[in-house]
Amino acid sequence: MADLFDIPSGPADPTADSGTVPNGPLADRLRPARLEDVIGQSHLLGSDGALTTMLAGHLPSLILWGPPGVGKTTIARLLADHVGAQFVQISAIFTGVSELRKVFDSARNRRANGQATLLFVDEIHRFNKAQQDGFLPHMEDGTITLVGATTENPSFELNAALMSRAQVLTLRRLELKDLELMAQRAEIALGAKLPLDGPARDALLEMADGDGRALLNLIEQVMAWVAAGPIDRHALATRLQRRAANYDKSGDGHYNLISALHKSVRGSDPDAALYWLARMLDGGEDPRFLGRRILRMAIEDIGLADPEAQQVCLSAWETYERLGTPEGELALANAVVYLALAPKSNAGYAAYKAARRGAKAHGSAPPPKHILNAPTRLMKDEGYGEGYAYDHDETDGFSGQNYFPDGMKRPVYYVPVDRGFERELGKRLDWFVAQRQKRQSKV
Structure with a gap:
């Protein structure tokens, strides 16, 4: 990093096209005059x-x-x-x-x-x-x-x-070293040092949470104070009415936080999931966005291992819509805990993606004629519907017929996990597979 005093603190002409405003907000006065002066x-x-x-x-x-x-x-x-x-x-x-x-x-x-x-x-x-x-x-x-x-x-x-x-x-979120450089430029522009001790200065940078404009606004507030001596961390937090601890984290971006929430749910950790949910809500995230994403988690990561999970999330989302903030946020928190502790399965999700790949590979192949309706004489003459076995007429309600295109090797898309309700679905699937094999062996 270049030495601070070798880096211009702002444009030489405060009325130049760089957008600076004489005696305006500090953020405008410190707007760089050259691309190479941009921080971070x-x-x-x-x-x-x-x-x-x-x-x-x-x-x-x-x-x-x-x-x-x-x-x-x-x-x-x-x-x-x-x-x-x-x-x-x-x-x-x-x-x-x-x-x-x-x-x-x-x-x-x-x-x-x-x-x-x-x-x-x-x-x-x-x-x-x-x-x-x-x-x-x-x-x-x-x-x-x-x-x-x-x-x-x-x-x-x-x-x-x-x-x-x-x-x-x-563009990247500003790191603490970037914010420190910005603070030093502000001190040069204002002709005074921040009236803060070391820990308080660190806290101020943390409070900015990677936002340079926010930092400069905070610096303007601090510089307006009358202080007999250096202000410590506690006094800083009291005067700004902001707790530094809230900002003493890495402050990952929007999509990193939702990823952290999603993966905590998938990892069956309700405490971590609640933490990331709280971080997003405290950061001003739209609870409706969270409602949508929580519902997606139920579909993608719990799936048929607990079919009730989807309804729990829909209910939480609807509850938030009725109650609003802050009461409705508790419904979202309850849904997050439920999902974190629910049995997990992405078998349905994986099966759907595999089926999409299969559909693309065999997209032009028509259905077998025996499962096509024949509402006209011509279609009947073409063999539509011929040989179709009505499953309800079978003793066990299962005909075992082929429903894939003729000539297409039968794929396996859905492989249920041995967890939650999907364990029961797996037993049913095994029975259907066995019955299908028996019927095919008789053909």
Whole structure:
């Protein structure tokens, strides 16, 4: 890492296009003036970084994916400066169709005059599919270079057409060393040291939870205090009304936390599952999203080992919808505990995926004629329905006929586990297999 005092603390001209505002919020005043000044994204902006490589040639449209406060807007502004494009910023939350038309018309006029436009769209995942499609012709004809910013996984939130025309770059959550560098830059800009002792300074960085903007807002609060001496960790937490311990973790991103919750449930650890559930709720996660994911866990990892699990999750989700926060969150917690302690099976999930592969491999093969209906004379003459055995007419209610396409080797997709209710399903399956083999041996 370069020495702090060799790194500019901000743009020399506070009114330059970098977006800084004289006497504005500290986060604006410290906005870097050069790409190389951006903190914490060396994998993109280092000598071999993806963005550095792109800037050596043609800058494509981009999707910047990362948590809040890691420099998405700043990078977009600096990219516009670097390529000599007009920087235009909009938010998907506040921009409608009519405003978009004006943006595109202005960009088209600039292009006619030889001026490129870099359009930065904050929260781009908030646009619906039709709105996202509206960007495509303007990206393709060079009217705009799109730089979209999102905190949500683009694979889930952006449509395939937009994704195919833009490169996705992942920005990383700021580490403690990055936040410390940012704090030092703030001290230089403000001309004063933070009135904190060592442990309190560490706590302040932890409270920011990887968010540079949050850190600078906290620093502004702390710098406004009148303190006779260095403030300790306890006094800091009391004054900010935030417990540092809540932020004394790695603060993994949204999808890492849901992965931790899912794997804790799969691993039958209710305590760990409750911990990750609490982390997500405390972090502001939408409980409805958690309701959906918890239901998915029941289907994917418990399956038919406990068919009741799915209903428990549906009931918990419905209960939350009726009660809301915070009372309804307990229903989600109960569902998480139930799933963690339920017998586990992914046999149904694995069988479905295997069946999908089989369907792709034999997708054009028709069903055997004996299981086809024959509502017309022509279809009967073609042999539709001929030889079909009605299972209810069999003594044991099982005919053992073939239901796969003629000539297709019978596959095995569903292999139940010997746990929970699926143990009983396994016994039934074994009986059907044995009966089928007996009937086939008589043919």
